[in-house]
Amino acid sequence: xxxxxxxxxxxxxxxxxxxxxxxxxxxxxxxxxxxxxxxxxxxxxxxxxxxxxxxxxxxxxxxxxxxxxxxxxxxxxxxxxxxxxxxxxxxxxxxxxxxxxxxxxxxxxxxxxxxxxxxxxxxxxxxxxxxxxxxxxxxxxxxxxxxxxxxxxxxxxxxxxxxxxxxxxxxxxxxxxxxxxxxxxxxxxxxxxxxxxxxxxxxxxxxxxxxxxxxxxxxxxxxxxxxxxxxxxxxxxxxxxxxxxxxxxxxxxxxxxxxxxxxxxxxxxxxxxxxxxxxxxxxxxxxxxxxxxxxxxxxxxxxxxxxxxxxxxxxxxxxxxxxxxxxxxxxxxxxxxxxxxxxxxxxxxxxxxxxxxxxxxxxxxxxxxxxxxxxxxxxxxxxxxxxxxxxxxxxxxxxxxxxxxxxxxxxxxxxxxxxxxxxxxxxxxxxxxxxxxxxxxxxxxxxxxxxxxxxxxxxxxxxxxxxxxxxxxxxxxxxxxxxxxxxxxxxxxxxxxxxxxxxxxxxxxxxxxxxxxxxxxxxxxxxxxxxxxxxxxxxxxxxxxxxxxx
RNA sequence: GCGCCCGUAGCUCAGCGGAUAGAGCGUCUGACUACGAAUCAGAAGGCCAGAGGUUCAAGUCCUCUCGGGCGCACCA
Numbered sequence: 335x336x337x338x339x340x341x342x343x344x345x346x347x348x349x350x351x352x353x354x355x356x357x358x359x360x361x362x363x364x365x366x367x368x369x370x371x372x373x374x375x376x377x378x379x380x381x382x383x384x385x386x387x388x389x390x391x392x393x394x395x396x397x398x399x400x401x402x403x404x405x406x407x408x409x410x411x412x413x414x415x416x417x418x419x420x421x422x423x424x425x426x427x428x429x430x431x432x433x434x435x436x437x438x439x440x441x442x443x444x445x446x447x448x449x450x451x452x453x454x455x456x457x458x459x460x461x462x463x464x465x466x467x468x469x470x471x472x473x474x475x476x477x478x479x480x481x482x483x484x485x486x487x488x489x490x491x492x493x494x495x496x497x498x499x500x501x502x503x504x505x506x507x508x509x510x511x512x513x514x515x516x517x518x519x520x521x522x523x524x525x526x527x528x529x530x531x532x533x534x535x536x537x538x539x540x541x542x543x544x545x546x547x548x549x550x551x552x553x554x555x556x557x558x559x560x561x562x563x564x565x566x567x568x569x570x571x572x573x574x575x576x577x578x579x580x581x582x583x584x585x586x587x588x589x590x591x592x593x594x595x596x597x598x599x600x601x602x603x604x605x606x607x608x609x610x611x612x613x614x615x616x617x618x619x620x621x622x623x624x625x626x627x628x629x630x631x632x633x634x635x636x637x638x639x640x641x642x643x644x645x646x647x648x649x650x651x652x653x654x655x656x657x658x659x660x661x662x663x664x665x666x667x668x669x670x671x672x673x674x675x676x677x678x679x680x681x682x683x684x685x686x687x688x689x690x691x692x693x694x695x696x697x698x699x700x701x702x703x704x705x706x707x708x709x710x711x712x713x714x715x716x717x718x719x720x721x722x723x724x725x726x727x728x729x730x731x732x733x734x735x736x737x738x739x740x741x742x743x744x745x746x747x748x749x750x751x752x753x754x755x756x757x758x759x760x761x762x763x764x765x766x767x768x769x770x771x772x773x774x775x776x777x778x779x780x781x782x783x784x785x786x787x788x789x790x791x792x793x794x795x796x797x798x799x800x801x802x803x804x805x806x807x808x809x810x811x812x813x814x815x816x817x818x819x820x821x822x823x824x825x826x827x828x829x830x831x832x833x834x835x836x837x838x839x840x841x842x843x844x845x846x847x848x849x850x851x852x853x854x855x856x857x858x859x860x861x862x863x864x865x866x867x868x869x870x871x872x873x874x875x876x877x878x879x880x881x882x883x884x
Numbered sequence: 885g886c887g888c889c890c891g892u893a894g895c896u897c898a899g900c901g902g903a904u905a906g907a908g909c910g911u912c913u914g915a916c917u918a919c920g921a922a923u924c925a926g927a928a929g930g931c932c933a934g935a936g937g938u939u940c941a942a943g944u945c946c947u948c949u950c951g952g953g954c955g956c957a958c959c960a
Contacts, residue, residue, distance in 0.1 A: 363900095365900075365902090367903085368899080368902085368903085368905085368906085369903070369904075369905095369906095371903095371904095372903070376902090376903090378901095378902055378903095378941095381902075381940070381941075382902095384940070385940085391940080414903075415902090415903045416902085416903070416940080416941080417940090418902080418903065461960070463960095498960070501959095501960065502959075502960070503959090503960055506960095530959090619958080620958085621958050623958090632886075632887070632956070633956085636957085636958045637958095638958085639958040640958060641958080643958090645957090645958070645959080645960085646959070646960045647960095650960095671888095671889085671953090671954055671955080672954075672955070673955085674887085674888050674889080674954075674955055674956095675887080675888090675954095675955045675956050675957095676955090677887095677888080678887085698888075698889070698954090698955095700889070700890085700953090700954090701889090701953070701954065703953090741897085741898095742896090742897065742898085743897090743898090745888095745889060745890090746889070746890065746897090747889070747890070747952095747953060747954080748896090748897095749896080751896090762922090763908065763909090765922055766908090766922075766923090768922090769920085769922050769923075770923095772920075772922090773919085773920055773923085776919070776920055777919050777920090780919055781919085784919095817900075821900080825898085826898095829898065829899095829907080832907080832908080833907085836907090839923055839924065840923095840924065840925090842919085842920095842923080842924085843915090843921095843923070843924045843925085844924085846918075846919070847919060848919050849918075849919070883920090884920085884922070
């Protein structure tokens with residue numbers, strides 16, 4: 335399809351030049367039409383260039399159509415409407431896509447849209463002070479699939495999880511573990527529980543685990559001086575947990591980047607010094623401020639508090655500098671909805687440090703509201719009440735959960751209906767796609783078990799409209815992936831796969847395969863094998879399985 | 885108050901400045917003695933929140949208004 339588009343665009347350009355219209359190439363667009371009956375590809379170039387050619391779009395389109403050269407790709411050209419050119423491609427040419435897919439079933443869909451650009455996608459980055467919740471699952475699904483899609487489209491994308499194990503949060507976690515340890519000795523800690531320490535009951539398990547690992551330590555020797563130690567222990571426990579749950583969810587990170595390492599290397603201090611040398615640091619009220627307003631931020635930001643400690647922002651700035659220093663051309667952050675107050679300052683610091691600010695792409699993952707039926711489930715990390723990602727995986731399954739997260743635009747707020755996600759019936763759209771694959775597997779299985787002889791493959795016999803629709807969809811696959819990668823929009827893929835599955839189901843109802851004469855049978859088998867390959871690749875990019883039987 | 889996201893069919897949402905705005909669910913009608921009915925064919929359902937503007941062309945871009953969500957710490 336891409337090939338046909340390029341060819342048509344070139345030919346249009348030639349025709350315009352022959353008429354004496356030079357340099358109109360940028361106005362040539364060849365797109366897939368939004369409506370049926372407008373051909374396989376369409377161009378609005380006659381409308382676009384009207385003000386340069388001083389020709390009525392209708393007339394120019396008519397002339398371009400009537401003088402279209404003979405070729406193997408375009409079957410017919412029609413001038414329609416206000417000046418549109420509608421191209422119908424030769425069915426035989428389209429059928430070549432079947433050979434293309436069969437030549438490399440797993441590789442089909444790849445493109446060089448990304449031109450090998452190195453990309454770092456940071457996502458989830460949940461603090462290691464508690465279990466992962468459903469919102470983390472959305473970021474995990476989006477980030478992971480985005481990386482898979484971008485890699486398929488010729489980018490070199492890496493996945494990274496930033497572990498906030500260096501700050502105050504970990505101390506607070508240590509304090510909570512300490513309190514839970516005291517509790518185990520019979521002391522009442524709940525009555526005077528400190529307000530800013532997580533009361534979540536899950537900390538009890540961590541405390542118990544620590545006790546098992548360190549039975550020799552007398553509990554009365556623990557105190558405030560132990561918080562860091564206990565916190566580090568807890569952070570490691572939770573990171574392990576995160577890794578495990580994410581792996582279950584089909585998400586692997588290329589690197590877990592520890593804030594602690596940055597601190598040990600004094601990278602945060604270096605960042606403040608760097609900004610200071612550049613003249614972007616001012617001292618006021620005993621604190622050192624980054625003058626981020628100069629770079630479009632709402633207000634200046636404290637980097638070093640008056641007590642000498644650094645704000646969370648500083649190591650994070652150092653982390654981002656590190657990303658660019660490692661040679662990534664695109665740095666993509668997927669942040670939670672509660673972080674969009676953070677975007678301005680991060681952009682500002684990147685710019686201040688001399689990195690290209692437009693290469694920092696911050697995508698805010700929309701809020702996930704949980705419903706059970708119509709009832710809103712309230713979540714609060716501080717109160718310790720929330721639905722865990724592992725519970726969701728258990729209840730809904732990986733395939734369903736990932737599909738729900740990936741079918742809509744990442745930045746839009748969504749309602750996640752736990753009841754609906756648990757439905758294991760046809761209402762769940764992921765089955766629709768998987769069922770198409772299972773049907774094809776069934777037919778291929780039956781074919782292998784039959785006594786039928788294979789015939790030489792001749793794609794000329796694929797002439798029915800329903801076959802044609804499948805071929806067009808197959809040929810669009812690389813474009814869909816490329817566009818999904820360029821727009822950072824994984825949601826294009828579920829929609830495409832639903833369309834492909836639907837086209838297959840329609841074809842399947844209408845046409846027989848194994849009952850046909852050998853040439854047609856062979857060609858249709860090849861066609862559905864190609865459909866299967868694309869379904870498998872597409873679902874694979876989404877991290878969704880394609881079972882052979884359902 | 886300021887900033888970000890969102891207002892499209894009864895519901896959940898697509899829609900890369902182009903032609904008659906789409907899909908799934910729900911509703912209604914129909915289709916299996918045939919490779920898997922978790923399927924298919926069809927119908928009904930819309931002042932794209934509202935008002936201005938830019939454009940040959942606006943659901944799409946710009947401005948304002950209204951409605952919903954979220955964020956605006958010497959917290960992380």
